[in-house]
Amino acid sequence: MALPYTLIIDPLAADDDAEVDGTFRAVPADAPALRVGELSTQRGDGIFETIAVVDGHVQESEAHLARLVRSAEICELPVPNLRQWRAAISFALEQVPAEGELAMKLVLSRGVEHGPAPTAWLSVNPAADSTAARTQGIRVVTLDRGYDHGVAERAPWLLLGAKTLSYAVNMAALREARRRGADDTIFVTSDGFVMEGPTSSVIARIDGVFVTPRPSGSILAGTTQASLFEYIRVHDYPVAERDMTIDELRSAEAIWLVSSVRLAAPVVELDGVPLAIDAEPTDAFTRYLLSPRN
């Protein structure tokens, strides 16, 4: 089956007790599948997850589904039917190549404007080759996200803890990073705290401790970061989820941007200042993240 492989899912066809088979259908890769009235496209009004598929194994699918549910709650979307999503994931998995790295995207949209129903789909694409990012590292600049540290608690309507489809700012920040000669960016608050990348979580080793910014309401809980922290803990290295200032980030011994598909990319330059790759943990992270994980 050619990629992208796409399943259109009907969220309303599967209630809690119903059979979920037959509530999704494959559509040809190049065929139009969405109406222009879709609120996902009109308003970026929906949520998503991107899951890695490595050699036929769907990585951490339950963690991603759990986050999809949290995003739906924050955005007041219908609760995703996890039996239906699991069935669609399994069905898609049988249709796509059993080797190599793929990216599986789940989308839940508020549906067609004035329409009765949410819409949903799953699509599988080849993953971009991330070998260079994983082994040679990435250059990163920090960019002001415009929000202060306490904003999420004060203004939950900013949806900061949800993985919404409204990513225009994230994409603009990546363009700004490239304009500055970098590969990626780390968002910081207007009052100097480290947040996250536009499509990744930040892990920094500070005084021997692997630290990630506390997943407050302002920061998306990273599935890959959580998986990696579990791995680091098992190997008896100290980890911490806590507030991190820009100055602390700048003083870190090593920094990684971690995400589901690119995995752990070591930072080799932060705001123009070179940073050495710590090869041993970097290689270990990649090996672990490429191994089958549930």
Add this chain to the structure above:
Amino acid sequence: MALPYTLIIDPLAADDDAEVDGTFRAVPADAPALRVGELSTQRGDGIFETIAVVDGHVQESEAHLARLVRSAEICELPVPNLRQWRAAISFALEQVPAEGELAMKLVLSRGVEHGPAPTAWLSVNPAADSTAARTQGIRVVTLDRGYDHGVAERAPWLLLGAKTLSYAVNMAALREARRRGADDTIFVTSDGFVMEGPTSSVIARIDGVFVTPRPSGSILAGTTQASLFEYIRVHDYPVAERDMTIDELRSAEAIWLVSSVRLAAPVVELDGVPLAIDAEPTDAFTRYLLSPRN
């Protein structure tokens, strides 16, 4: 022709000198027209305009097209071909009802991921009946937008001056307003300045002057606000574009939220405090905004 009436537009088919006829085509209202790989739907990565059509007249289409161009510049999208857009607007106008109020939406998307081309479309829907909002007014709450007053100048990658498709926060703010028993909201900065509504501009009469927040980079330049200010000026009333604090808004003699389709909605309650409708200018605004405008 049934509504919605939709034209899919091919931005790449029309270069500056080429014939633009034939570079757009109608699609049936209920037919899928977009691929799931669309960055408009995956990332809210595109821009839009909503234009009122009143009794067969497209209102202020040039002002909307000019803003579409500005949004494209901010988002680094291909420059819209205005000859093509004008031709599509004229073509659509011949197909839709010549009476009543309609909403015409123009969308320019970054296109299909990894694809070669931006995508674009135009769709015309019946306008919601705004009679109650225009005559009986709306209840409004202020909500913190999380940004400080100077953020746009400091962080242009937040795209605050562009009308992007990433509207999930705007929609969440409207849900929050309804939760608080209101109909709409006015965003304010974290340091206490009035910004705009999620889908409207703010005009307040303060000490006899019609004031709108200065269209800095943080506030979308309102086409309806600009048109109305021109009307007010012609009638020899004073207008001002300047910074406005929440306290000033609360002390205003009258407030309107103005937008292309709902037009001028007088505010009858601000954060729970009743406010009288000033009937004379409100009626005059509605009559003017419903008259043919170029």
